[in-house]
């Protein structure tokens with residue numbers, strides 16, 4: 147019999163978490179032998195290559211056998227050097243072969259370090275007034291006090307609000323519930339143009355960088371920016387001398403059907419934050435990739451990058467990341483993500499005929515989200531007390547499918563959504579199984595909430 151847990155603190159006080167015992171491919175198995183499809187790719191959007199790939203654990207074991215930690219103030223390590231070369235060779239647009247890589251531990255470290263680099267770059271360049279980070283509402287960039295401050299995910303911000311550094315947020319690029327009440331393309335992309343307004347209001351001399359996710363993950367359940375959005379963002383950043391930070395923590399490494407999600411807009415950012423899919427959850431690792439020109443300014447002025455954690459550039463993690471990246475390329479996972487993502491979205495749209503609570507289906511590649519509504523025609527949300535997305539999550543979990551429930555599509559407060567991001571190795575039959583489970587789970591939730 148399972149010993150009741152008393153000492154470990156979990157994410158929720160009111161539920162019993164099954165204990166995971168092993169994982170293979172797209173499946174997780176708990177201690178009672180129940181099998182689950184890892185439909186959200188972990189919590190969330192992590193497991194690019196799937197679970198249990200031997201090459202990764204062997205590379206990690208081999209590196210750990212040689213050494214797993216080293217004094218980073220005095221030495222470097224070969225896996226870190228090799229990983230940096232590999233990442234720069236795969237970087238998007240003008241960053242390819244013309245950037246440098248800083249390796250750290252979590253996605254939050256990466257976005258924090260990206261804004262540190264932006265700030266240090268401007269100080270060292272002789273423009274110390276540039277410090278502000280403009281971000282967007284309904285965005286998530288990480289979970290430390292500083293990063294949660296420039297994130298725009300209302301529910302996670304609220305308790306810590308008084309502790310944040312004040313920073314401007316612009317409205318999200320979110321066509322289903324357009325903050326400007328317009329429709330694409332006649333909207334003239336006001337969501338992107340609102341960056342210019344914010345920059346002018348703050349005074350460009352004060353603004354260091356703009357940060358955004360090309361496809362918003364946890365805060366909007368896979369909402370991609372419309373076509374043309376990032377081209378306008380890039381122009382505004384160039385015009386006002388502002389760095390563009392691309393948060394690819396969820397979207398990188400093939401997740402959206404391209405190696406980098408910013409590739410869909412054919413724009414080069416100045417700094418990229420990446421994590422999750424880069425080691426597929428086998429071990430913690432994240433990185434920032436920034437233009438040579440940015441690092442060169444620091445180098446020329448002998449100004450070491452003022453960031454860093456004890457476990458940065460960990461050799462075991464760097465060894466794992468290389469195997470994961472090669473696996474992604476060798477198995478053409480961005481292509482599979484594109485094809486299976488299309489199949490998934492088409493299947494979900496078909497379910498709309500049977501499920502009036504399915505208000506919207508969206509995403510790119512295998513980052514697929516849907517929104518649950520009380521009335522489709524008016525997009526009326528469920529009462530938050532009804533916890534519609536959590537009900538859906540529980541109904542699917544019971545049937546062996548992990549989903550990721552999200553809330554806040556309306557002003558960060560109302561609106562239930564579900565994020566799906568299965569491992570990129572998933573096959574067509576497995577997508578159909580997911581669709582079948584979602585079909586049954588939606589029926590259960592609709593009857594519980596009285597949706598007809």
Ligand SMILES: Cc1ncc(COP(=O)(O)O)c(C=O)c1O
Nearest residue numbers: 252253254286287288363395396
């Ligand atoms: C877009 C984005 N940025 C940053 C983070 C923070 O990453 P981590 O949870 O590894 O700190 C997340 C986490 O979900 C994310 O989705």
